[in-house]
Structures are given as C-alpha cells and as structure tokens.
Amino acid sequence: MILHPGILALFLSSLLISLMTIYAASCGFMILRRWDIDSGSELQLALERRTCLISSIASYLLALQLLSLFLFIQTADSISHLFVGAMCAVGTLTVNSFGYPTLLLKVLNFILAGLWLILNHADNRGYDYPLIRAKYLLLLIMAPFILTETVVQCIYFTGLKPDIITSCCGTLFSQGSRGIASEILAIPTAPMKILFYSCMAATLAAGARLFLKGKGSYIFAIMSGVTFVISIASIISFISLYFYEMPSHHCPFCILQKEYGYVGYPLYALMSLGTITGLGVGLLQPFRKKETLGMIIPAIQRKLAAVSLFSFFIYTLIASWPILFSSFNLKG
Amino acid sequence: MISARGISKVFNHGLPNEFAALHPVSLDVSLHETTVLKGPSGSGKTTLLGLMACMARPTSGRIFLNEREITSLPERFLTEIRRSTFGFIFQQFNLIKGLSALENVMIPAYPTGEKYSILRRRALESLEMFNLGQRADARIEWLSGGEAQRVAIARALINNPAIIIADEPTSHLDSIQSREFIDIMTDLKAKGRTIILASHDPIVYDSGLADRVVEMRDGRIANEIKSS
Ligand SMILES: Nc1ncnc2c1ncn2[C@@H]1O[C@H](COP(=O)(O)OP(=O)(O)OP(=O)(O)O)[C@@H](O)[C@H]1O
Ligand SMILES: [Mg+2]
Numbered sequence: 001m002i003l004h005p006g007i008l009a010l011f012l013s014s015l016l017i018s019l020m021t022i023y024a025a026s027c028g029f030m031i032l033r034r035w036d037i038d039s040g041s042e043l044q045l046a047l048e049r050r051t052c053l054i055s056s057i058a059s060y061l062l063a064l065q066l067l068s069l070f071l072f073i074q075t076a077d078s079i080s081h082l083f084v085g086a087m088c089a090v091g092t093l094t095v096n097s098f099g100y101p102t103l104l105l106k107v108l109n110f111i112l113a114g115l116w117l118i119l120n121h122a123d124n125r126g127y128d129y130p131l132i133r134a135k136y137l138l139l140l141i142m143a144p145f146i147l148t149e150t151v152v153q154c155i156y157f158t159g160l161k162p163d164i165i166t167s168c169c170g171t172l173f174s175q176g177s178r179g180i181a182s183e184i185l186a187i188p189t190a191p192m193k194i195l196f197y198s199c200m201a202a203t204l205a206a207g208a209r210l211f212l213k214g215k216g217s218y219i220f221a222i223m224s225g226v227t228f229v230i231s232i233a234s235i236i237s238f239i240s241l242y243f244y245e246m247p248s249h250h251c252p253f254c255i256l257q258k259e260y261g262y263v264g265y266p267l268y269a270l271m272s273l274g275t276i277t278g279l280g281v282g283l284l285q286p287f288r289k290k291e292t293l294g295m296i297i298p299a300i301q302r303k304l305a306a307v308s309l310f311s312f313f314i315y316t317l318i319a320s321w322p323i324l325f326s327s328f329n330l331k332g
Numbered sequence: 333m334i335s336a337r338g339i340s341k342v343f344n345h346g347l348p349n350e351f352a353a354l355h356p357v358s359l360d361v362s363l364h365e366t367t368v369l370k371g372p373s374g375s376g377k378t379t380l381l382g383l384m385a386c387m388a389r390p391t392s393g394r395i396f397l398n399e400r401e402i403t404s405l406p407e408r409f410l411t412e413i414r415r416s417t418f419g420f421i422f423q424q425f426n427l428i429k430g431l432s433a434l435e436n437v438m439i440p441a442y443p444t445g446e447k448y449s450i451l452r453r454r455a456l457e458s459l460e461m462f463n464l465g466q467r468a469d470a471r472i473e474w475l476s477g478g479e480a481q482r483v484a485i486a487r488a489l490i491n492n493p494a495i496i497i498a499d500e501p502t503s504h505l506d507s508i509q510s511r512e513f514i515d516i517m518t519d520l521k522a523k524g525r526t527i528i529l530a531s532h533d534p535i536v537y538d539s540g541l542a543d544r545v546v547e548m549r550d551g552r553i554a555n556e557i558k559s560s
Contacts, residue, residue, distance in 0.1 A: 040394035
C-alpha cells in the first residue's frame with residue numbers, strides 16, 4: 001500500500017461511512033418493522049430519538065461520500081507517476097483489477113447518496129417523519145454497495161505497489177482496444193454529437209417544462225439519467241478530443257489534469273449534480289400525496305429542476321466551448 | 333387543552349442508577365382554567381411540567397397540545413412551539429448571571445428577529461409593569477429574590493405565550509411577596525392566559541387563583557382536590 005494522504009483520507013472516510021451504514025441499517029431494519037407514529041410506546045419514542053441522530057450523522061457522512069468520488073479520481077491521478085507506463089488516473093486504476101470496480105461502485109454510491117440526501121431533505125421538512133420508511137429503505141439498499149465499496153477499495157489500495165507496470169490511457173481509449181470504451185469509440189463522432197445535443201436539448205426542455213408548469217417529473221428524471229450515460233459516452237467519443245486537440249486521444253481522465261486547466265472537474269461535477277437533482281425530482285414525485293408534504297415537495301422539485309437545468313446548461317456550454325471556438329477540427 | 337396520555341419519564345434508563353420519576357400518568361389540562369400541581373418534594377411535579385412544556389421528551393406516552401401531538405415532533409419544529417406557546421418560570425429562575433435584568437428579559441425574543449429597538453421598548457415596559465423599571469440595567473446577581481423572580485416572570489412573558497408555567501414560584505419569596513405573585517398571576521389569568529403551577533405552598537393552592545388542584549405522589553397522580 002502507498003501512504004498517500006488522499007489514500008488515507010479515502011480509507012478513513014470509507015471506514016466511517018461503513019460503520020455508520022451498519023449502525024443505521026440495523027436501526028433502519030427496526031424502523032421498517034416497528035415504526036408507528038400513532039403509538040406512544042417506549043420503543044417508538046426511542047426510535048424517534050434515534051432516527052434524528054442517524055439522519056444528522058448520515059447526512060454529513062453521505063456528503064463525504066459525494067466528495068470521496070472526486071477525491072478518489074484526484075488521488076488516482078496524482079499518484080500515477082509512481083507506476084511505470086501510467087500517464088493519468090487510468091494507469092493507476094489498471095494497476096490491479098480492483099481499480100475500475102472501485103470507481104464504478106463509487107459512482108453508483110455517489111448517485112445513491114445524493115438521492116438519499118434529497119430524500120432526507122424533504123423528510124426533514126415535514127413534522128411527522130413523512131418519508132421515514134423510504135429513507136431507511138434506500139439506506140438498506142445502499143448498505144451492501146457501500147460495504148462492498150469499502151472492501152473493494154481496501155483490496156485495491158493494499159494491492160497498489162510502486163513500480164508496477166501498468167497501461168496508459170493511450171492503449172485503453174483507442175480504437176481497437178477491447179471493452180466498453182471501444183464500443184463507444186466504434187460509434188462515429190458525427191451521430192454521437194447529434195445524439196448528445198438532441199438528448200441535452202430534450203432534457204433541458206423537459207426541465208424547463210417542469211420548472212414552469214410543474215409537469216413531467218418522471219420524464220425529466222428519466223432524461224437526466226439518460227443524459228448522464230450519454231454525457232460520459234460523449235466525453236470519451238468527442239468532447240475530450242477538442243480539449244486535447246488530438247484526433248485520437250479519447251481518455252476521460254486526462255482532462256482532469258493541469259495541462260487542460262482541470263476542466264474535467266467542473267465537467268464531471270456539473271454533470272453529476274445535474275443528474276442527481278434530476279433523478280431526485282422523480283424520486284420525490286410519488287410522495288406528493290403525503291399530507292404534510294403536499295405543498296413542500298412541488299417546491300423542492302422546482303428547486304431541484306432549476307439546479308439540474310443550470311448544471312446541465314453550464315456543462316454543455318463548457319463542453320461545447322472548444323468545439324465552437326478552437327481552431328482544432330476533427331475532420332482535419 | 334393539553335392532554336397527556338400515559339406519559340412516563342425514566343432517568344438514566346438502563347443504568348444502575350435508573351430512576352422512574354413519572355409512572356405512566358394521564359392528565360388533561362384545560363386552557364380555560366388555572367391548574368396547580370401539588371405534592372411532596374420529589375413527587376415529579378417539575379418533571380411533568382417540563383414534559384408538558386416540550387422541554388424534555390417522555391420515555392413513553394404522548395402529549396397533545398390542542399389536538400396536535402407534540403412529543404413526536406423533531407426538535408426543529410418543537411423549538412418554535414416552545415417559544416411561541418410556553419412561558420416557563422423555573423424553580424431556580426435560571427436567569428443568566430452577568431447580564432442585566434433587561435437583557436435577560438429580551439433573550440427569548442432574539443431568535444424571532446424582532447427589531448432591537450422595538451423589542452427593547454417592550455422589555456422595558458414589561459419590567460415597568462412589575463415595578464422594575466429602575467432596576468432594568470442592574471445585573472441579575474444584584475437583585476433580591478423577589479426582584480429576580482419578577483424578572484423571570486417578565487422574561488417568560490416576552491414572547492406573549494398562551495400558556496404560563498411556573499414551577500414552585502413562591503419558594504424563594506416571603507408571604508407578602510408570595511401574595512404579590514398571586515396578584516400578578518390573577519391579573520394575567522384575567523387577561524386570558526392559561527396558567528399551570530407546581531407548588532406545595534398553601535398560599536398558592538389555597539388562593540382563589542387555582543381552579544383545579546392535582547395532587548402528585550411518587551410520580552403518580554394521587555387525587556384531585558379542588559375542581560371547578
Ligand atoms: N435529570 C435527572 N436525573 C435523575 N433523576 C432526576 C432528574 N431530574 C429529576 N430526577 C428525580 O426525579 C424525581 C422527581 O423530580 P422532580 O424534580 O420532578 O420533583 P418535584 O416534584 O418537582 O420536587 P420538588 O418539589 O422538590 O421540586 C426526583 O426524585 C428527582 O431526584
Ligand atoms: Mg420541582
């Protein structure tokens with residue numbers, strides 16, 4: 001294992017989040033089975049006090065979970081010079097076979113944690129714990145993923161040894177390589193551009209409709225999810241090329257580096273913020289019926305839609321900037 | 333109406349020094365009358381008042397304030413109810429030493445965001461009502477027991493609470509001051525406030541102020557002595 005501050009921080013935060021998750025899930029189990037707001041039993045009152053504590057701790061630790069995705073990428077990027085053949089985070093992630101699984105789990109947990117925070121925010125606005133069951137159900141669903149992430153990340157970090165020979169992004173994100181990246185690369189860039197811009201336009205339109213008329217929550221949520229996938233594919237397919245000004249360098253990680261002004265961070269941050277808030281709109285939709293949240297949820301959804309719209313819009317703007325203004329031209 | 337349904341309070345639950353201060357107790361307090369809790373020391377009066385005023389949570393049981401259940405409310409909702417509904421006069425006054433009488437009276441209203449100059453004027457008026465206008469700038473530790481208590485009353489009234497709760501209000505007062513206190517409360521009652529008192533002082537529970545006297549013993553309601 002490499003003693004790097006980033007690795008230690010990730011290690012520690014995963015451990016904390018896992019411990020909290022185990023405790024919260026065990027309580028959550030009890031809450032799902034025994035919660036009864038009409039009862040004044042000792043158990044019920046104890047559960048009410050405990051959920052208050054758990055919600056506060058969980059909201060801080062899950063916010064940490066959000067940050068940890070970016071810290072993970074940043075750390076992988078910054079220690080890549082320790083491995084032979086690595087140029088960016090890709091090299092670090094391919095040092096052993098647990099790098100990408102860790103990243104994937106982190107992305108998944110990032111989305112789940114974001115959704116939980118939205119649910120918790122809405123729940124806190126009602127006085128009778130309106131979303132308590134949904135909140136703990138989601139926490140129970142998250143628990144195995146969070147624990148797996150901690151274990152896989154631990155195996156990954158302990159297997160990191162300096163001077164291991166690894167691959168560089170050039171070999172992985174080029175036509176002819178195998179895996180999902182090559183599938184994306186096999187799609188020509190022109191239709192990919194059309195797909196990306198039409199998808200974004202549709203999402204923004206759905207968001208605007210939701211914001212203005214309060215209609216189409218589910219459509220907007222689905223569109224946000226689709227946009228997430230298409231955005232990542234587009235970064236690999238063509239957006240990155242314009243930042244690198246190289247016709248065949250498709251790496252989605254090199255844009256996180258200083259040479260490219262760290263532009264990857266705002267891109268990924270905006271994209272994930274837009275996605276989570278967009279998905280959150282759909283997540284809250286079924287709870288509009290709750291008596292104590294009847295007025296509150298539409299207002300929260302509207303705010304979420306605004307944040308999502310803003311994020312996706314700025315994301316598109318940043319991603320399109322070099323396409324529109326740089327002298328680099330794909331067709332050469 | 334404050335309606336307590338089977339509330340109990342156990343201190344240090346699960347520890348060797350566990351102590352049940354209240355066994356399940358049910359009590360309806362009408363907001364149109366003045367209720368006095370009486371009983372020997374340690375019978376659970378302060379504990380019961382604290383629960384009814386949302387200052388502590390029961391171990392079990394529910395309390396309804398005008399049909400709204402309050403024991404299940406998360407703290408962020410409770411704060412507002414506590415601030416706007418209850419004025420609590422503590423057994424030990426709990427005034428803050430080092431601050432002036434005026435500042436003590438103003439403190440509970442700070443979170444409401446009321447304009448400082450208006451609040452200050454209201455607090456001064458309130459102190460004047462209790463003949464403490466001259467002592468507004470005096471520090472708490474310089475006040476006599478009776479003066480301190482009147483500051484505590486003024487503080488309890490600053491947010492115009494519907495319900496005034498006083499815990500052993502006469503324990504630090506001589507009989508003349510005690511009667512003055514009864515007069516102040518009678519006056520507030522006439523102005524439509526609900527008053528709930530805990531006391532084992534005959535001056536209080538034998539006064540015309542009390543519409544209803546509930547006797548407590550060993551954490552239980554023993555019986556009702558006087559009912560209107
Ligand atoms: N925080 C606490 N921890 C442990 N025990 C407590 C606590 N508060 C109160 N008690 C106990 O609960 C019992 C009831 O206390 P409470 O203060 O309600 O009595 P009271 O009727 O107000 O008495 P007094 O007339 O002396 O004021 C007492 O035996 C007291 O020691
Ligand atoms: Mg007492």
